[in-house]
Amino acid sequence: MKALVLSGGAGTRLRPITHTSAKQLVPVANKAVLFYGLESIAAAGVTEVGVIVGDTAAEIREAVGDGSRFGLDITYIPQDRPLGLAHAVIVARDFLGEDDFVMYLGDNFIVGGITDLVDEFRRTRPDAQILLTRVPDPRAFGVAELDPAGQVVGLEEKPAHPKSDLALVGVYLFTSAIHDAVRAIEPSRRGELEITDAVQRLIDTGARVRSTIIKGYWKDTGNVVDMLxxxxxxxxxVERRIDGEVDEASETVGRVVVEAGARVVNSRLVGPVVLGAGSEVRDSYIGPFTSVGENCRITDSELEFSIVLRDSSIDGVGRIENSLIGRHVEVTPAAGVSRAHRLVLGDHSKVQIHT
Known part of the structure; x- marks a missing residue:
């Protein structure tokens, strides 16, 4: 069995972060979302992996390399334009050959990995196996319709009037039967070759399509709220680990990780918190569910339920929460003008200011 990991796409819902960074490389708990998926694939015993790349190919290649750090053998497969998941299968045809494969969307996150799913597929070997989960608003997803016996009878991509609340999770398993199906479908109203249409084609032609409803945690990390x-x-x-320096005037409470080379001075950290290597927190408070990347500086500020990417600084700005702060960002108070905000924001930015 092989794996096909999708790491193209523009990441428009995570702008402005994704103007300068691949969405799959935005970190959670200081590790890229993509890396969690690659680790899950390796844990399932799949080692040959094709990675679909687009405009951010150079950044993905630099981060992932040849895959050896994950125990994988990586082949990069360019996709000139993001024309749909089924199109990704088409461009990967030479790599996939006639092998079974797992297709994994690189910006998806599944707690517990995919080992059980892969083992089940190997035992039963249907033509396709899809993962489903119940969601409150299925209109933003591919949606499955099941018959009373639990068999998949229909799939629809982002329907205006969903027939169920069962959304497709971004992991699929296929035999080589999928290759004829992806070539038989037409572009959707979005102008893309939808994998839901290809799986529907399998159903319509009598192929065996199985589904598994997962009850564990799954997220598509395509927007800031889900990323947080x-x-x-x-x-x-996370488990508590203090490898860096914490002075006597500081307090760390609960599951706090201070990486080697990080420094905490006259501050309070209440976990779960991760402080990246080379970062410094001084005269500040960092509260639960916050990850601070490498080489950051937090001074005279409060931070909670947020992600700060590497090489950024926050100095004297009071309290920040529910925020995603990019790389090489400087956050400081406005000088000389009371109750004034001075902002430099990229396209598609969102700012909430207390007045």
């Missing part, structure tokens, strides 16, 4: 929620979930599992 995944960060919270991962941090709930």
């Amino acid at each position: 929620e995944v960060n919270r979930t991962v941090l709930e599992g």
Whole structure:
């Protein structure tokens, strides 16, 4: 069995972060979302992995390398334009050959990995196996319709009037039967070749399509709210570890990770918190569910339920919460003008200011 990992796409819902960074490399608990998926694939015993890349190919290649750090053998497969998940299968045809494969969306996060799913597929070997989960608003997802016996009878991509609350999770398993199906479908109203249409084609032609409803945690980390929620979930599992320096005037409470080379001075950290290598927290408070990347500086500030990416600084700005702060960002108070805000914001930014 092989794996096909999708790491293209523009990441428009995470702008402005994704103007300068691949969405799959935005970190949760100081590790790229993509890395969690690659680790899950390796844990399932799959080692040959094709990675679909687009405009951010250079950054993905630099971060992942040849895959050896994950115990994987990586082949990079360019996709000129993000024309749909089924299109990704088409461009990966030479790599996949006639092998079974697991297709994993690189910005998805599944607690517990995919080992059981892969083992089940190997035992039963249907033509396709899909993962489903119940969601409150399925209109933003591919949606499955099951018959009373639990068999998949229909799939629809982002329907205006969903027939169920069962959304497709971004992990699929296929035999080589999928290759004929992806070539038989037409572009959707979105102009893309939808994998839901390809799986529907399998159903319509009598192929065996199985589904598994997962009850564990799953998120598509395509927007800031979900990214912060995944960060919270991962941090709930961290174990306390102080490898850096914490002075006597500071206090660390609960599951706090201070990486080697990090420094905490006259501050209070209440876990779960991760402080990246080379970062410094001085005269500040960092509260639960916060991850601070490498080489950051937090001074005279409060931070909670947030993600701060590497090489950024926050100095004297009071309290920040529920925020995603990018790389090489400087956050400081406005000088000389009372009750004034001075902002430099990229396209598609969102700012909430207390007045």
